[in-house]
Amino acid sequence: MNEAILPERLKRYFVLSLADTPQRRREIYRLRYEIYCREFGYEREADCPGGLERDEYDDRAIHCAIHHRDSGVLAGCIRLIMASEDPEIGQLPLERHCAESLYETPQHPARIPREQICEVSRLGIRYQFRRRRGEGEHPFGSAAGLQLPREQERTFPLLASALFAAEAYLVYEAGKQYSYAMMETRLAELLARQGLVFTPIGRVMRYHGKRAAYYIEREELMSSIRASRLLLPLYEMAEEQLAPQTAQLLRG
Template sequence: MSLSKIILNSPIIGDVAKKVASIKVNHDAGNIAEHFTKFLKPQYASTESLRKEVFKIRHNVYCEELAFENQKDNGMEMDEFDPHSIFALIKHKPTNNYTSCVRIVLSSNDDELLPIEKYCYDAIQNKDYDPKNFKRSEIGEISRLAVKADFRRRKSDRFKGSAIGAISETNYSESELRCFPFIAIGLYMIACNLVIEKGVKHAFVMMEPRLARSMKFVGIKFVQIGEPIEYHGLRAPYYINPEIFLENLSSGFKSLFKEIQKDIHAQL
């Protein structure tokens, strides 16, 4: 499956939309980067053990919580695209726990289709952005974005008996809570950075239109290339490339991207 599976009406996307919509893009940019980097660390999944952490998070979210996939005996969610993908996580520094993950599916030949090509190709109506127009080595797809429940509920959103978990006041400080809604934004920034680092010139993603609109508040402007379709909720195909990303990223979040870029580059 090709899309970022955290649906917009789930808490993480609701938190992101509310948080992003409520701030001014250029306000207190330094604090955004400071909060993120103080508590969270981007991690390129360069080893087998780190990739297993990715698959465990995906299983926790897609199989156990959202039931988009059947639960696996080994507690890891994997699919046919993983062998030609790269992965990243975000670690919560104080607890050393991984909060979330994202992958970029790559293609080196015609046999390595992107998920959007295999499952949602007919949704691409603007044929100028057909993946087949580009070199296989220069296309990729951002997908399988997942954020664990413990790291996507603001303090004000907690309620007893929440099926998806809540942040414990005894475990997380108020300053930490303020940066958790930016985890999803951070994942897309990490993904875009890896796209640049790996020489991908044309990136695709299936996402909810409301999430795409929310991302515009921080200057991550995906180009919609087709009408929404019903696919685990309403999804539309989007396109982005390094030029679009770098030109439109708002000054209020450039400092965050630079910190993420520096961290990932050092790991690569």
């Protein structure tokens, strides 16, 4: 299939939204539990009462979801955390949990005004939307017995990119200058191949698997998206689908 067609196909089969109600956020916490606890074992099930994976940052994060249109199944999620001056939880998660891995550079988050920085985290894609037919069975069964056409399966590799494009839209609308993320190197490489190049700002360490800290500046973020045949349509999809909720959330 022509690469340029895939974003339009993704828009046909999936829809982005902000989880702006307790019920919608609970759906995300449940998916994160399935991924982070049961599938990968990054978090202990005992620390996730009620089968919900969440932490102290969730109440002040903007949560974005992507649903499969026809079935209504939550296919993936991601969140955006704003730094604050709060001495208790003002640090970004990577400052709090991965400080020893960060390089001492001018882009270190501690050296940037708090109102200019944010962190993208807790990316999760439901297993059934990460595997195509014939790639093995999942130990926890299928999502609502989904049997999707191959035409839809071909769009699955763009789900993570669509969520990052949605976060880029939120970052731009929120006026943040620096975006940080703890990512697996293979995800950073995938995004780079699509035109979104994050700069490493720390060494690889074990944190929910092998990950490293990365950052990207606002202007570089936007210029990269505008130059990408894949990411620009996904950004436009996010802008179209998220604008009403974003305006209410960020502008009051």
